Amino acid sequence: MHYIGIDLGGTKISGAVFSLDGSILIQKETLINGKTGTEVGALISQLIIDICKDGEIKVTDPKSIGICVPGIAYSQSGSVWCPNIPGWENYPLRDEILRSVPASVVTIESDRTCYILGETTMGVARGCSNAIFIAVGTGIGAGILVDNQVLHGHSDIVGAIGWLGLKPPYTKKWDQCGCFESHCSGEGLATQARLFLKEDKQYKGMLREKPISQVTSYDVFAGYKKKDPIAVKVINQAIEMWGMAAANLVSIFNPEMVIFGGGVFGPAAQFIPKIYKEATKWAQPISIKQVKFTATALPKMAGLYGAGAVAIKFAK
Numbered sequence: 081m082h083y084i085g086i087d088l089g090g091t092k093i094s095g096a097v098f099s100l101d102g103s104i105l106i107q108k109e110t111l112i113n114g115k116t117g118t119e120v121g122a123l124i125s126q127l128i129i130d131i132c133k134d135g136e137i138k139v140t141d142p143k144s145i146g147i148c149v150p151g152i153a154y155s156q157s158g159s160v161w162c163p164n165i166p167g168w169e170n171y172p173l174r175d176e177i178l179r180s181v182p183a184s185v186v187t188i189e190s191d192r193t194c195y196i197l198g199e200t201t202m203g204v205a206r207g208c209s210n211a212i213f214i215a216v217g218t219g220i221g222a223g224i225l226v227d228n229q230v231l232h233g234h235s236d237i238v239g240a241i242g243w244l245g246l247k248p249p250y251t252k253k254w255d256q257c258g259c260f261e262s263h264c265s266g267e268g269l270a271t272q273a274r275l276f277l278k279e280d281k282q283y284k285g286m287l288r289e290k291p292i293s294q295v296t297s298y299d300v301f302a303g304y305k306k307k308d309p310i311a312v313k314v315i316n317q318a319i320e321m322w323g324m325a326a327a328n329l330v331s332i333f334n335p336e337m338v339i340f341g342g343g344v345f346g347p348a349a350q351f352i353p354k355i356y357k358e359a360t361k362w363a364q365p366i367s368i369k370q371v372k373f374t375a376t377a378l379p380k381m382a383g384l385y386g387a388g389a390v391a392i393k394f395a396k
Contacts, residue, residue: 081395082137085387086124087148087194090164090218093120095127097135098388102201106135107384117167118176125180132181143184145177146390148194148383155236160188164218187394191215192239193230194386195376196223199339201389204377210335213382214241214326217342220261220268226333244328246321260325264318266344269297272314283310301347319351323358330371331364341376349375 083098090112097106110127112120128145137143147153151162158174165171177186189197196213199205205213205225213223220242224231231238242261254262262268277283277292285308287295303311326338340352356373376382 082132082135082141082143083388083391083395084128084131084143084145085148085384085389085391086128086145087191087383087387088120088124088150088162089383090150093124093127094384095131096384096388097131097137098391100392102385102388102392104384104388106131108134116165117171120165120168121171121173121176122180124173125177128177128181140183143181144391144395145181145184145186146194146387146392146394147173147177147186147188148191148387148390149173149188150191152236153188153190153193155188155232158186158188185395187390189230189386189390190221190223190236190239191383192221192223193232194223194390195341195382196225196230196339196386197389197393198378198382198384198386199341199376200225202378202385203339203382204374205337205339208336210333211337211339212329212333212335213339213341213376214322214329215342216265216322216340216344216348218266219257220265220342222329224329224333225335241325241329244325246324260321264321264325264344266297269300269314269318269344270295272317273300273303273310276310276313280310285309285311287311297344298347315351318348319354320358322348322351323355324362326355326373327359327362327368330359330367331362334364334367335371337372337374339374339376341379341382345375346379 087094092111094109096104149160153160159170160173162168174186205211209228211225215221222239222241243258244260273295274292300311300314304315
């Protein structure tokens with residue numbers, strides 16, 4: 081059996097052949113270049129074919145393929161919903177791959193599931209049976225491992241924690257992506273900064289150096305470093321909400337480890353001690369003392385390693 085992992089990102093697709101212990105033997109990637117719908121499915125199929133050629137894997141050789149997608153992977157149908165790929169509202173990705181790559185078992189998982197599997201097989205959570213990966217980037221999601229089993233839920237939507245209610249009262253502006261995500265994702269941080277800029281007419285700090293509509297999370301982190309008052313306000317609010325969300329997950333699932341990753345943790349990794357301190361106010365007191373908060377050990381590779389782990393786990 082040959083084990084192949086594919087990680088579908090926003091701008092590129094990464095693929096690798098894995099050994100049984102989860103190590104990468106061959107790695108390759110291709111750019112998406114704005115392709116949509118079936119074109120992206122064809123790119124994935126071609127990348128798998130190219131990897132097989134590089135690894136001298138024959139068409140008839142048995143293959144187990146794990147695929148990490150940024151969205152929802154429906155386990156029963158093999159279809160996916162990926163909001164950043166036009167035409168992938170209910171795209172039959174598994175059928176597409178099986179048509180192009182015969183003699184294969186194809187298993188598709190959400191990126192948050194792959195992140196936690198990547199960390200528990202090759203990352204900072206190796207050896208953990210109960211761990212949570214909080215991914216904070218354009219959106220917010222959580223991969224949840226309980227007693228060595230990744231949770232999926234009734235319709236494979238477990239971990240959509242961007243919709244956690246953390247700041248009442250409810251407002252309609254949270255309908256699209258949820259309360260937590262509206263405040264604390266990459267776009268959420270920028271949105272909060274823009275709101276504060278509109279509200280504070282007297283403010284004349286560095287975030288005024290560009291049009292309000294162009295302020296990004298990168299500007300917020302740069303401003304925080306220079307003690308800009310609005311940037312500090314945005315980040316302190318996010319630390320509070322990251323801590324509350326993590327506390328809720330700790331109280332519910334009693335993990336050994338909570339791992340923070342995604343594009344925001346990057347620059348936000350420096351705040352993990354403050355996030356833990358905030359979480360101690362809200363979490364079940366015994367559980368929070370037993371858990372470790374840490375940054376990902378695989379900042380750009382958790383999804384690919386997780387896809388490899390999926391391929392190995394579901395090989396038949």
